[in-house]
Amino acid sequence: MSDGCGAPAQTAIGDTPDTGDQVVVAGKVTADGGPLGGAYVRLLNADGDFAGEVQASPEGDFRFYAAPGEWTVRALHRHGNGQASVRADGPGLHPVAVAVA
Amino acid sequence: MSREDVLVTTQWAEENLDTDGVVFVEVDEDTTAYEGGHIRGAVRIDWKNELQDPVRRDFVDKAGFEKLLSEKGIADNDQVILYGGNNNWFAAYAYWYFKLYGHDNVKLLDGGRKKWELDGRELVADVPQRPATSYTAKEQDLTIRAFRDEVVKAIDTKNLIDVRAPDEFTGKLLAPAHLPQESAQRGGHIPSAVNVPWAKTANEDGTFKSAEELKELYANAGLDTSKSTIAYCRIGERSSHTWFALRELLGLSDVKNYDGSWTEYGSLVGVPVETGTGAK
Numbered sequence: 001m002s003d004g005c006g007a008p009a010q011t012a013i014g015d016t017p018d019t020g021d022q023v024v025v026a027g028k029v030t031a032d033g034g035p036l037g038g039a040y041v042r043l044l045n046a047d048g049d050f051a052g053e054v055q056a057s058p059e060g061d062f063r064f065y066a067a068p069g070e071w072t073v074r075a076l077h078r079h080g081n082g083q084a085s086v087r088a089d090g091p092g093l094h095p096v097a098v099a100v101a
Numbered sequence: 102m103s104r105e106d107v108l109v110t111t112q113w114a115e116e117n118l119d120t121d122g123v124v125f126v127e128v129d130e131d132t133t134a135y136e137g138g139h140i141r142g143a144v145r146i147d148w149k150n151e152l153q154d155p156v157r158r159d160f161v162d163k164a165g166f167e168k169l170l171s172e173k174g175i176a177d178n179d180q181v182i183l184y185g186g187n188n189n190w191f192a193a194y195a196y197w198y199f200k201l202y203g204h205d206n207v208k209l210l211d212g213g214r215k216k217w218e219l220d221g222r223e224l225v226a227d228v229p230q231r232p233a234t235s236y237t238a239k240e241q242d243l244t245i246r247a248f249r250d251e252v253v254k255a256i257d258t259k260n261l262i263d264v265r266a267p268d269e270f271t272g273k274l275l276a277p278a279h280l281p282q283e284s285a286q287r288g289g290h291i292p293s294a295v296n297v298p299w300a301k302t303a304n305e306d307g308t309f310k311s312a313e314e315l316k317e318l319y320a321n322a323g324l325d326t327s328k329s330t331i332a333y334c335r336i337g338e339r340s341s342h343t344w345f346a347l348r349e350l351l352g353l354s355d356v357k358n359y360d361g362s363w364t365e366y367g368s369l370v371g372v373p374v375e376t377g378t379g380a381k
Contacts, residue, residue, distance in 0.1 A: 040218075050298065053187070055186070076215075078221040
């Protein structure tokens with residue numbers, strides 16, 4: 001566990017992970033149908049306000065620990081930007097894919 | 102103070118990579134970021150392992166800071182350009198820290214590492230070898246650092262700005278959403294604090310908003326700029342970012358950063374805590 005504000009290393013999460021009581025929003029950034037690494041991935045709440053940001057792994061993976069609610073995941077990359085919405089009803093994994101163009 | 106006095110653009114940075122007397126310093130918590138690639142010629146400072154006392158919860162002392170900067174090859178009169186990941190959180194923290202120890206010739210790279218990468222500018226793996234210096238620091242300038250007793254006294258008196266995300270302010274989350282939820286003993290905020298999340302001061306590419314936009318943001322939040330101000334977050338780095346916006350970009354005179362922040366306040370026995378959106 002980190003006691004700072006840096007995100008843990010971003011890794012792919014399995015299909016049936018043990019997320020405990022955490023609300024996890026996770027997924028992959030893609031471009032042209034393939035994974036895109038290194039994008040800056042921002043989590044925005046239902047009002048569009050910023051809640052967190054990570055840099056996707058070389059394989060495009062990202063992960064947020066959120067609260068239940070409607071979220072927008074927005075990815076920024078020198079090759080383009082993209083975003084997707086996801087609804088997290090409660091604890092567990094809430095997958096979302098973001099295509100950048 | 103103008104924006105050019107405290108910030109440099111990525112374009113300026115790229116044009117000044119080889120300028121004598123200019124030292125680029127990357128400040129990250131994530132050491133792998135620097136190792137994976139950094140601005141050519143930049144040295145690295147680890148905010149935790151190098152700027153924090155290894156035993157007590159406090160900063161390295163004056164002698165420790167002098168030793169660190171001497172080893173990094175930074176001289177008293179060098180112009181230090183700080184940048185980093187996390188939207189410059191830790192670079193802003195280092196900026197405040199450099200000011201705390203009296204290094205006046207310091208600026209932030211506007212947008213930090215993110216803007217540099219989004220611009221598609223070059224990152225290198227080579228680690229520069231700078232000859233050691235004999236750096237001399239000043240005593241800590243405590244006019245920019247707040248401690249807990251002063252913060253408790255500031256309730257309903259000074260401006261208290263909580264710069265965490267709304268869900269952290271209300272007590273719903275204990276840490277930012279990209280982190281596992283762990284932290285202080287209690288969730289919530291310091292009574293009378295206004296919630297102006299640090300992110301509202303920045304554009305999505307990590308650059309700071311204009312002075313006009315910042316002025317409007319804080320006016321809408323009800324900040325009385327005639328009063329003294331204390332900014333806090335969870336561990337004092339996001340609030341350094343806001344301290345920078347208020348003092349360095351807007352020019353407010355009495356602005357302090359409370360580096361103990363919520364991890365200290367939210368674990369104190371006997372102090373008042375407010376939850377929800379707050380009355381003000």
